[in-house]
Amino acid sequence: xxxxxxxxxYKVDSQHLAKSLRELAGNFPRPKEEYAAPYGVVGYGEAWWxxxxxxxxxxxxxxxxxxxxxxxxxxxxxxxxxxxSAAEASGARVVRIGFGxxxxxxxxxxxxxxxxxxxxxxxxxxESEAGRRxxxxxELLAVELAPEIRTEDNPAKFFAWxxxxxxxxxxxxxxxxxxxxxxxxxFARVAGSLSVAPPPGSLEFFITALExxxxxGDPLAAVVVGDDECTRLAVEILESRVDTVLELPRLPxxxxxxxxxxxxxxxxxxxxxxxILYGRDPADAExxxxxxxxx
Amino acid sequence: xxxxxxxxxYKVDSQHLAKSLRELAGNFPRPKEEYAAPYGVVGYGEAWWxxxxxxxxxxxxxxxxxxxxxxxxxxxxxxxxxxxSAAEASGARVVRIGFGxxxxxxxxxxxxxxxxxxxxxxxxxxESEAGRRxxxxxELLAVELAPEIRTEDNPAKFFAWxxxxxxxxxxxxxxxxxxxxxxxxxFARVAGSLSVAPPPGSLEFFITALExxxxxGDPLAAVVVGDDECTRLAVEILESRVDTVLELPRLPxxxxxxxxxxxxxxxxxxxxxxxILYGRDPADAExxxxxxxxx
Numbered sequence: 001x002x003x004x005x006x007x008x009x010y011k012v013d014s015q016h017l018a019k020s021l022r023e024l025a026g027n028f029p030r031p032k033e034e035y036a037a038p039y040g041v042v043g044y045g046e047a048w049w050x051x052x053x054x055x056x057x058x059x060x061x062x063x064x065x066x067x068x069x070x071x072x073x074x075x076x077x078x079x080x081x082x083x084x085s086a087a088e089a090s091g092a093r094v095v096r097i098g099f100g101x102x103x104x105x106x107x108x109x110x111x112x113x114x115x116x117x118x119x120x121x122x123x124x125x126x127e128s129e130a131g132r133r134x135x136x137x138x139e140l141l142a143v144e145l146a147p148e149i150r151t152e153d154n155p156a157k158f159f160a161w162x163x164x165x166x167x168x169x170x171x172x173x174x175x176x177x178x179x180x181x182x183x184x185x186x187f188a189r190v191a192g193s194l195s196v197a198p199p200p201g202s203l204e205f206f207i208t209a210l211e212x213x214x215x216x217g218d219p220l221a222a223v224v225v226g227d228d229e230c231t232r233l234a235v236e237i238l239e240s241r242v243d244t245v246l247e248l249p250r251l252p253x254x255x256x257x258x259x260x261x262x263x264x265x266x267x268x269x270x271x272x273x274x275x276i277l278y279g280r281d282p283a284d285a286e287x288x289x290x291x292x293x294x295x
Numbered sequence: 296x297x298x299x300x301x302x303x304x305y306k307v308d309s310q311h312l313a314k315s316l317r318e319l320a321g322n323f324p325r326p327k328e329e330y331a332a333p334y335g336v337v338g339y340g341e342a343w344w345x346x347x348x349x350x351x352x353x354x355x356x357x358x359x360x361x362x363x364x365x366x367x368x369x370x371x372x373x374x375x376x377x378x379x380s381a382a383e384a385s386g387a388r389v390v391r392i393g394f395g396x397x398x399x400x401x402x403x404x405x406x407x408x409x410x411x412x413x414x415x416x417x418x419x420x421x422e423s424e425a426g427r428r429x430x431x432x433x434e435l436l437a438v439e440l441a442p443e444i445r446t447e448d449n450p451a452k453f454f455a456w457x458x459x460x461x462x463x464x465x466x467x468x469x470x471x472x473x474x475x476x477x478x479x480x481x482f483a484r485v486a487g488s489l490s491v492a493p494p495p496g497s498l499e500f501f502i503t504a505l506e507x508x509x510x511x512g513d514p515l516a517a518v519v520v521g522d523d524e525c526t527r528l529a530v531e532i533l534e535s536r537v538d539t540v541l542e543l544p545r546l547p548x549x550x551x552x553x554x555x556x557x558x559x560x561x562x563x564x565x566x567x568x569x570x571i572l573y574g575r576d577p578a579d580a581e582x583x584x585x586x587x588x589x590x
Contacts, residue, residue, distance in 0.1 A: 044496070045496045045499065046496055046499060048494070048496050049495075073496065074499075075496060075498045075499050076496075077469070077524050077525060079469070167513070174372070174374075181494035181495065182494065184493075184494045184500070185496065185499075187504075188499075188500050188503040188504035189499070189503050191507060192503055192504070192505075192506030193504060193506070193507045194491065194504045194505060194513065194515075195504075196489065196491055197492065197494060198479075199343070199477065199479045199480040199492060200343035200344075201339070201340045201341055201343050201368065201370060201371075201480065203370045204341060204369075204370050204480075204483075204484070204583055204586070205479070205480060205483050207582055207583060207586055208483040208484050208487055208582070208583070209482075209483035209488060209489045209490075210487075210489060211487030211488070211575065211582070212486060212487035212488045212569075212570065212575045218462070218489065218513075229372050230372060233586070237586075274507075278507045280506065280507045287503070287506070288499055288502060288503070291498065291499070291502055291528070291532075
């Protein structure tokens with residue numbers, strides 16, 4: 001029987017994802033030159049979220065002068081290449097980041113790559129102070145959530161146990177743009193499991209979506225990130241309709257982007273432990289590599 | 296036993312949603328004056344999707360001159376009011392559409408209201424030609440999908456039967472921005488049921504999210520909208536992992552927005568019939584009205 005506190009449990013982790021999680025803070029490509037403003041950012045495949053995050057300080061998708069960042073996260077059926085050509089025609093300097101053809105800055109496909117795209121962009125566009133706050137939060141959590149911290153003291157392990165054979169429903173503060181979908185993506189990549197991100201206007205979704213079926217015993221777990229009027233109302237609505245409500249602990253992060261990255265990093269650890277409990281390799285490399293050859 | 300072809304089945308439809316569906320084409324508030332360009336559009340609550348659709352021809356969220364449309368779809372904890380004040384301070388003429396305080400154009404809360412917001416915006420900003428194509432598609436479908444068309448000839452009834460006690464996973468062509476989340480919203484409002492919209496980068500989600508649990512028998516149905524390389528690959532991936540794959544029939548629509556609205560309208564009918572099969576009132580009025588008093 002697995003218990004998450006025994007060394008043998010972790011043998012299934014063929015790519016040492018725990019090591020990558022633990023050493024994540026600071027592990028990203030540094031810009032080696034200056035990039036001229038104005039900036040534009042578009043992101044594809046696994047890099048869609050860092051592009052959305054960057055729009056919190058870079059308001060343009062495409063720019064006609066300055067620097068156009070194209071985050072090339074694969075599986076996009078040519079969309080990134082199309083965006084890069086369009087930008088070149090418009091006179092911007094195009095910087096391609098990611099993997100596949102012709103990248104200027106290489107980031108390998110990887111469930112934790114959103115962190116790397118984000119940190120590169122922060123350093124390249126004058127946001128390194130916010131970047132340092134992201135790293136500070138992740139460094140603190142890396143110690144608290146590591147495998148050697150036993151289940152009774154490790155909230156990520158507790159979350160994993162609570163999510164076994166359940167489908168998480170992400171209940172996220174309205175301030176955290178796109179975070180629910182990012183958690184859905186990473187939970188799929190690492191835990192190999194399905195979860196539900198609500199559409200915008202999440203309150204009306206929560207109150208209506210479980211009307212007809214809520215006595216049919218879908219094994220749902222509401223996972224709450226952030227504490228505001230919206231999440232409090234959502235919890236009131238969901239309490240009687242899901243198996244369990246889990247609230248993320250208060251995380252040691254300051255500022256909007258650091259808070260989101262800290263929540264994402266917490267969920268990545270919880271997903272990691274859930275994969276271990278399922279006896280599943282938390283590396284997703286093989287199946288996606290095959291698909292990447294096709295798409 | 297309900298069969299969708301008997302008059303008695305429909306008694307549960309207390310608000311006559313079938314009539315509203317049937318008479319939807321053309322049922323929207325007409326602009327009574329000219330609105331000066333440039334335009335900006337933001338949308339909240341149930342009106343988030345028409346704002347995203349409008350961004351296909353109106354690239355700005357907020358504008359400093361011209362006309363700022365604020366779609367006030369409720370349940371936004373004051374966000375629409377905040378956007379309206381910000382726009383007024385910046386010198387734009389603010390036009391508030393929807394319900395709640397101080398609206399200029401009234402649209403009642405209603406599961407089919409996305410159509411009404413969209414059509415108003417199209418007429419108000421010089422897009423009435425695309426609007427006519429939306430209406431033409433919906434008019435044709437209104438005849439084909441109506442309750443008096445028996446199950447063997449009515450694909451919306453067939454979809455409803457196929458979705459009983461299953462959770463739809465929306466597999467949507469990458470061209471159809473935000474459509475998966477819009478279907479998730481409307482399916483919740485009308486059928487009272489849960490469904491799953493993938494995050495952006497949907498191919499990697501489909502291939503990873505069902506790894507660990509796909510032998511556990513979650514009763515999933517992939518619902519496919521549009522036919523392109525992305526949906527074809529998704530179907531290949533999902534075929535062995537879900538209970539059933541349902542492809543929307545080819546719909547009689549021309550152009551991006553008409554195609555999306557036609558798909559949405561088809562799913563609204565399917566959700567309506569599913570509510571009838573569950574014996575659930577497809578009107579969602581009561582529970583949302585209570586929530587609106589709080590939020």
